[in-house]
Amino acid sequence: MPSVKSGTRKITIEPVTRVEGHGKVTIKLDENNKVIQSRFHIVEFRGFERFIQGRPYWEAPVLVQRLCGICPVSHHLCASKAMDVIVGVPSDSLTPTADKMRRLMHYGQFFQSHVLHFFHLASPDLLFGVNSDPLKRNIIGVIQAFPEIAKKAVLMRKFGQEVIHLTAGKKIHGTGAIPGGVNKHLTSAERDELLVGTPELNADIMVAWIQEGLALFKDYHLKNKEFIDGFAAFPSNYMSLVRKDGALDLYHGVLRAVDPEGKKIFDQVDYQNYADYISEEVRSWTYMKFPYFQSLGMEKGWYRVGPLARLNTCDFIPTPLAQKEFEQYKAYSKGKPSGSSMHMHWARLIEALHAAEKIRELLNDPDLISGELVKTGVRMGEGVGLLEAPRGTLFHHYRVDPNDQITMCNLIVSTTSNNEGMNRAVSWVAENVISGQREIPEGMLNQVEVAIRAYDPCLSCATHAVGQMPLEVVLEDRDGMVLDRKVKNSNG
């Protein structure tokens, strides 16, 4: 297939490493080494939405988490929230025990996932430099060169995983949540294991260590302002869940979207109606779709999700230490939304601190130890679950027939919402770093990956879940001329 004209060349980065899952980047250059096209592709396809049809609805929370081994808790809880609706017990009417056990599990996951991403995957770029020796630029290199940082990172991740283990039964692919509630309490011994633990593994020390991580980033920022503020920075819309009063809430609330100036595009949206607000576009060169706000259309309606978006949409953080950091963070961008891809790391660490504070607060709550586990209600035929996964807003939508079998499943995973953002970040590096260069050393290509990595993409999720949203498809010829448009609604 001669898609590369003579004199032009194509750079392929495959696989994109130190991210979760499988992705690749292609960059095409003309005879003068100018970039003519750059793309971030998802090239695997699983068909999950189809093969879950026919399965009993109560299997969904256990099956669907196998989309992703990094954030299984997100899918487990999001499917459970959808099934709460199906069994007639919407998630805000669960028992206090069920709500708090699930939240504890969720904050445990946020803590481990954010730590994993910052320290294990992204920090080598900061600690060694984006152009450093690729053989050292990884977590093993960090263990060897910065053993103290590495040890704390390993133990912080362990703590988060232990929270999941004690609430879900397993560290990966557990079973804590069930439609309408949870299946276990925390025993007081389990609580003490997390609250008191050992000198190196307890809720207090986690709060202290993640603050050290945040200090490490802020110190790096101070010394590398241009890079952190300017690298792959561009404006966009942002969306996340917020609590009804505007607080950051990672587990439950209403949808809010803001524009690059911070003006609200929509607010207080009940996520059961998400399909009235969001559509998706298909492009021929990737399985991952491109979601956008219907009110703004395909061109202007794309948005970003995740830590950056959440701190751009929420009004405050309801834990004291993270709120203090949030105020500093907001002051830095003069109260306006931040469009810098690298600020994502900053926002992520503030959220990790929030999660650690929440874990500590929840562990002191007697509702974890006793109380009703499950409620029942009037069975419904359709339900939407939504929460903030570590990487952004996650949607699960199911229809279930009277035989309890799933007949329709639509998933929009966080990484899909960041598809346009990641492609723009890749283009930014292609245009600003690579274009016009005769020689392209490895470090330049790593910068493409640094830009993608900032989004902490979960390509594993993106590969499995393609979604069935209302779609607009645009066919383009190789010069980008639009040849045809097709529209499909969510009912087929």
Place this chain on the structure above:
Amino acid sequence: MSGQRSNKKIILATTSLAGCFGCHMSLLDIDERILKLVEVVEFDKSPIDDIKEFSRMCDVGLVEGGCCNSENVRVLRDFRRHCKILISVGACAITGGLPAMRNGIPVSELFEAAFPAGSIPNDEEIPMLLDRVYPCHEIVKIDGFLPGCPPRADLLWEALNLLVAGKSLSELSFENVRYD
């Protein structure tokens, strides 16, 4: 393998094919022991580092996930060529796992559920989807199997220690070789 290599680092490569990365996460769940692991194991090609292509023979390859497309097959064969001992890690590599739930469904139906007619992504960059999801041992010779979804961290740790000592996986303990 000889039993002489206990003082020498073994070279390890890992990959995730049609999997969820949970097995790699379980490997990280060995927690503090990873600080010891790096003293006896040297990582080659792996998603946790930036080595994209093999440059040498490796002692051990760990494969997560089965094969769902032509690229998975290419990577698996590449692993077979470059790893003296190749191990299927976890349910998907061993049986196809959850992605193999698609095996009874025609590929066209899977696509129709996700994309409108006439708009299925099709590009030279997208590898060919296989008719079904295959376990790794149906594509290449596999030397060992570590079960679980994911295999527990203790099992991965025990297996790596045996391999570092030049021993056989048949010595794995019953407590760890359990599927949950």
